[in-house]
Amino acid sequence: MSKQPSTHSSGGTLRFRKLVDLSHPLYPGMPGWPTQPSLRYEMIKTVARDTYALTLISQMVTHTGTHIDTPAHFLPAGKMVDQLPLESYYGEGTLINLSKKRAAAEITKDDLEKHERDIRKGEVLLIRTGWDKKLGMTPEFLFEWPYLGVESAQYLVSRKIKAVGTDGLSIGGWNETVPAHPASAKSSPTETHKILLSANIVIIEVLANLDQVLEGRDSARAFFLFAPLNFVNAEGSPTRAVAFLQ
Numbered sequence: 667m668s669k670q671p672s673t674h675s676s677g678g679t680l681r682f683r684k685l686v687d688l689s690h691p692l693y694p695g696m697p698g699w700p701t702q703p704s705l706r707y708e709m710i711k712t713v714a715r716d717t718y719a720l721t722l723i724s725q726m727v728t729h730t731g732t733h734i735d736t737p738a739h740f741l742p743a744g745k746m747v748d749q750l751p752l753e754s755y756y757g758e759g760t761l762i763n764l765s766k767k768r769a770a771a772e773i774t775k776d777d778l779e780k781h782e783r784d785i786r787k788g789e790v791l792l793i794r795t796g797w798d799k800k801l802g803m804t805p806e807f808l809f810e811w812p813y814l815g816v817e818s819a820q821y822l823v824s825r826k827i828k829a830v831g832t833d834g835l836s837i838g839g840w841n842e843t844v845p846a847h848p849a850s851a852k853s854s855p856t857e858t859h860k861i862l863l864s865a866n867i868v869i870i871e872v873l874a875n876l877d878q879v880l881e882g883r884d885s886a887r888a889f890f891l892f893a894p895l896n897f898v899n900a901e902g903s904p905t906r907a908v909a910f911l912q
Contacts (some may be wrong), residue, residue: 672729680889680910688892688907689732690801691888692755697801698872699835699843700729700808707795729900734894735837735869740859747897753825754868756891757828761876761909763884767795767812770850771841775821787826790890794876798833801874804849810865813839815853819861830862830906831870831892837862868892879909888912 690696695704703725711720729735734755737744762781764773768889777912778785785791793814800807811834814822819837822830830837838855840847864871870892880886889910 682910737863760784765796769810
């Protein structure tokens with residue numbers, strides 16, 4: 667794609683050479699958090715019969731597919747989707763490659779400190795684990811993604827980032843128990859979320875195509891957009907996340 671301009675909040679111009687879609691397609695029954703209801707929708711009007719088409723979404727949690735978490739997701743007095751400024755949902759940032767982490771492994775402070783120069787105040791940090799390529803109704807995708815531990819969450823707060831994202835099902839690990847799979851996280855996912863959200867750090871989960879941003883590198887700079895639907899009194903929302911490669 668040729669360079670195209672787009673205005674950002676500072677009043678300058680963002681020029682980019684390529685757009686990368688960071689969101690998974692949404693479809694009924696798509697893989698998601700194992701204990702939450704699946705997405706359901708159907709076309710209730712058709713052009714052939716009714717002269718226009720209309721789709722009814724009959725079931726969708728706000729954490730369906732690629733989505734964002736706001737502070738209200740874990741904090742009683744936390745801000746909702748509509749209460750955070752729009753600037754919370756976009757910005758310059760860095761994507762780092764941690765795809766060598768094994769299944770259900772904790773992403774440690776040491777892992778992040780290796781990229782310390784790229785983790786900057788007021789910016790976005792995205793983490794590639796490679797789990798987007800495992801999308802499916804499998805134990806590996808649904809329960810065993812690499813995740814941030816409590817210490818690594820505290821470290822990111824100390825770096826004063828504005829948002830953090832992952833291609834796993836959650837920024838924290840699997841801590842529930844279902845008949846087929848016990849809890850596997852060694853560090854509390856609830857505490858990981860609370861630490862990040864208490865600092866008003868927006869969380870983006872279930873990202874896709876992060877390898878297309880890296881283009882074979884261990885890290886890459888880009889401008890990221892992950893705006894939610896403008897729900898009132900909601901703690902999260904699906905997002906069509908995009909990377910603008912400069």
